[in-house]
Amino acid sequence: MRIFDPHIHMTSRTTNDYEAMYAAGVRAVVEPAFWLGQPRTCVGSFTDYFDSLIGWERFRAAQFGIRHHCTLALNPKEANDPRCVPVLDALPRYLAKDGVVAVGEVGYDSMTAAEDDAFARQLQLATEHDLPVLVHTPHRDKVAGTTRSLDVIREAGLPPTRVLIDHLTELTVAAVRESGCWMGYSLYPDTKMDPPRMTKILLEYGTERMLVNSAADWGRSDPLMTAATARLMLEAGFDASDVDTVLWRNPVEFYAQSGRLNLEPLPGPEPGGASFAGNSVLRGTRDARDATK
Amino acid sequence: MASRLSALGLAVVVETGARYLLDPWTKHHPTLVSDGWLRRVDFLRRAIRVAADLGAECVSFFSGALPPGTDPELARTRLIDALPQVIEEAVARGVPLGLEPEPGHVVERLDDALALRAALGEPETLGITLDVGHCVAVETDDAATCLRRAGKLLVNVQLDDMPRGVHEHREFGEGELDLPATLAALAEIGYPGLASVELPRHSHAAPLIARRALTALQRAAATAPAAWLELAVKEIRADPARVRALLPAAGREVGRGSLCPSRDPQGLVHGTVEDAARAQLLRALPPGTLATELPELYRYGDDAEKRGVLRALPDLDPAPEIGLPLIQDALRTNDIRLVAAAMGEYAGAHLDQHSWRHGVLKCVFVGVPLAAVARWRERVDAELRRMVTDYAEECRAAGREVAPDAHRLLGGA
Numbered sequence: 001m002r003i004f005d006p007h008i009h010m011t012s013r014t015t016n017d018y019e020a021m022y023a024a025g026v027r028a029v030v031e032p033a034f035w036l037g038q039p040r041t042c043v044g045s046f047t048d049y050f051d052s053l054i055g056w057e058r059f060r061a062a063q064f065g066i067r068h069h070c071t072l073a074l075n076p077k078e079a080n081d082p083r084c085v086p087v088l089d090a091l092p093r094y095l096a097k098d099g100v101v102a103v104g105e106v107g108y109d110s111m112t113a114a115e116d117d118a119f120a121r122q123l124q125l126a127t128e129h130d131l132p133v134l135v136h137t138p139h140r141d142k143v144a145g146t147t148r149s150l151d152v153i154r155e156a157g158l159p160p161t162r163v164l165i166d167h168l169t170e171l172t173v174a175a176v177r178e179s180g181c182w183m184g185y186s187l188y189p190d191t192k193m194d195p196p197r198m199t200k201i202l203l204e205y206g207t208e209r210m211l212v213n214s215a216a217d218w219g220r221s222d223p224l225m226t227a228a229t230a231r232l233m234l235e236a237g238f239d240a241s242d243v244d245t246v247l248w249r250n251p252v253e254f255y256a257q258s259g260r261l262n263l264e265p266l267p268g269p270e271p272g273g274a275s276f277a278g279n280s281v282l283r284g285t286r287d288a289r290d291a292t293k
Numbered sequence: 294m295a296s297r298l299s300a301l302g303l304a305v306v307v308e309t310g311a312r313y314l315l316d317p318w319t320k321h322h323p324t325l326v327s328d329g330w331l332r333r334v335d336f337l338r339r340a341i342r343v344a345a346d347l348g349a350e351c352v353s354f355f356s357g358a359l360p361p362g363t364d365p366e367l368a369r370t371r372l373i374d375a376l377p378q379v380i381e382e383a384v385a386r387g388v389p390l391g392l393e394p395e396p397g398h399v400v401e402r403l404d405d406a407l408a409l410r411a412a413l414g415e416p417e418t419l420g421i422t423l424d425v426g427h428c429v430a431v432e433t434d435d436a437a438t439c440l441r442r443a444g445k446l447l448v449n450v451q452l453d454d455m456p457r458g459v460h461e462h463r464e465f466g467e468g469e470l471d472l473p474a475t476l477a478a479l480a481e482i483g484y485p486g487l488a489s490v491e492l493p494r495h496s497h498a499a500p501l502i503a504r505r506a507l508t509a510l511q512r513a514a515a516t517a518p519a520a521w522l523e524l525a526v527k528e529i530r531a532d533p534a535r536v537r538a539l540l541p542a543a544g545r546e547v548g549r550g551s552l553c554p555s556r557d558p559q560g561l562v563h564g565t566v567e568d569a570a571r572a573q574l575l576r577a578l579p580p581g582t583l584a585t586e587l588p589e590l591y592r593y594g595d596d597a598e599k600r601g602v603l604r605a606l607p608d609l610d611p612a613p614e615i616g617l618p619l620i621q622d623a624l625r626t627n628d629i630r631l632v633a634a635a636m637g638e639y640a641g642a643h644l645d646q647h648s649w650r651h652g653v654l655k656c657v658f659v660g661v662p663l664a665a666v667a668r669w670r671e672r673v674d675a676e677l678r679r680m681v682t683d684y685a686e687e688c689r690a691a692g693r694e695v696a697p698d699a700h701r702l703l704g705g706a
Contacts, residue, residue: 047593051595090593093538093593096539096540096541096542097541098545
């Protein structure tokens, strides 16, 4: 089984996670830029984070046989902090980089005017850079937030095939399906979805435009939720091809619209000699296994 | 004739094969390596004067084949004796020379030409002529790689196709030359000179064959990645801020990997394909924008972009207060590709002696080949030798091998 996790925050995860993910079949991930738990207070804090998403983390993942990509944006929560908003001026440079496969996560947190503004500006940037968009739907007031997001996207004139709406639940799936956008589900213990509910949604709506992710980060979360969902799908009567559609072909098709997806197989995790800026994850010698190749 | 050429907008290269010209019985004789080589020197000096009058791009010449029964060492000595006189005339007249590696000759491959040039003390006037068909016939690397390796030394290019191992000038498509890749390489290195189709045996059908050649060239030039690069350069000239989006895209568009894969697999000495493309994008920036744009491009660049900026520094030659902070930043990293790129010609020319010594020691320490360090022969001093000696002792004390480059630094001053 091959797995593409289209939403996971590897910066917050350990090398043990990388090894377990590789063993479970994960060969490619997308890491969206998001809130760090601890609020940022300046633009430099964002750009250093972006640098690590296009540099060090991509390199680290490659050491474990996993292709790493990212989506970059000012997240909805921090769009409300005037100290953070000027990062939108630095964003265009970063949207041109290798490994950046979408603009995201954008969308709403508390549905403020500042969020409206950042959302609209970043949809515009996505059009300018010919990139798809990853939209976060709010944890609170989710149904209203999702509907409003769909309205904003429609008004911006973005083709729905280039938009992925994430963190969906039973209550938001129908509207997004109707819109023509791609549908993402975060299998995140307690607060978002779980594998049994996910399987039920797939049984009801089918596998078309459906993506499953772990959204694993610094909170209580599990990077193997994708594999767990796959197992449950098989138990529920889906065949291997259905599983491959949801866990590989759909995310590949969506993010390949960026033209920057790299799925060349890498050697698996092994004590190697690779280093990034001279720093080896494995504390080995030189000779980079180049994540950009 | 010079005014007629200029009126028609034609550039010209003076070729010096001289078939049956100096000797009516023996083709191309005498050569620089045969008996009577002084007559060839005299002939070349005359060609240089003609080239000066014409405003020619260069005088192109070959070494000659080793005459039967001649000692190869003698041939080499003759070249070393003969060429300074030719070079002297070329310097006096301001005419570049293009030494052409020729299948079957004493100087047969690019490496032979580069070695001879080194033996002569790398005179600036002595450039290289490359026939891309010859590259297919006798070189290990493909023509595109040879062109990139010749790089700045290139003064004249001859275009034709050839099968591997056979010296036979053919029309495009009738041999094994990758024409789009060859043209892309010329674009990448920013070759400014003449690239002319050389089909000496096809004069009987010249108009037809010239038309076919032109069509083949246009078709090849229209294919990526040369087309992307050319377009990108134009975009940057029109709107310099576009470099911020185009510089990161270079690797995706033109490809990656060492310019010289057989000798320099990691591109530490000669750089990579994308480095060369990025240098071209940076050259398209108006000089007035460099002071603000370069530091920003470096700051916001990923590792590959940073390397591209560093490798372009000698060419762009920004003021030291702009260029040196970038070099110093790269030398603080432990990324061997950045360290190697930082220790090139720009650091060789501008970096203070203390930082430069530490840069060299770092190269030895992390395994960047000394060949990547510009001007080390002239800049190595007693203090650096002391540092390297201490380092070597440390290696021995720890039971580790002393890097060969450490020995070269100690002995090779």
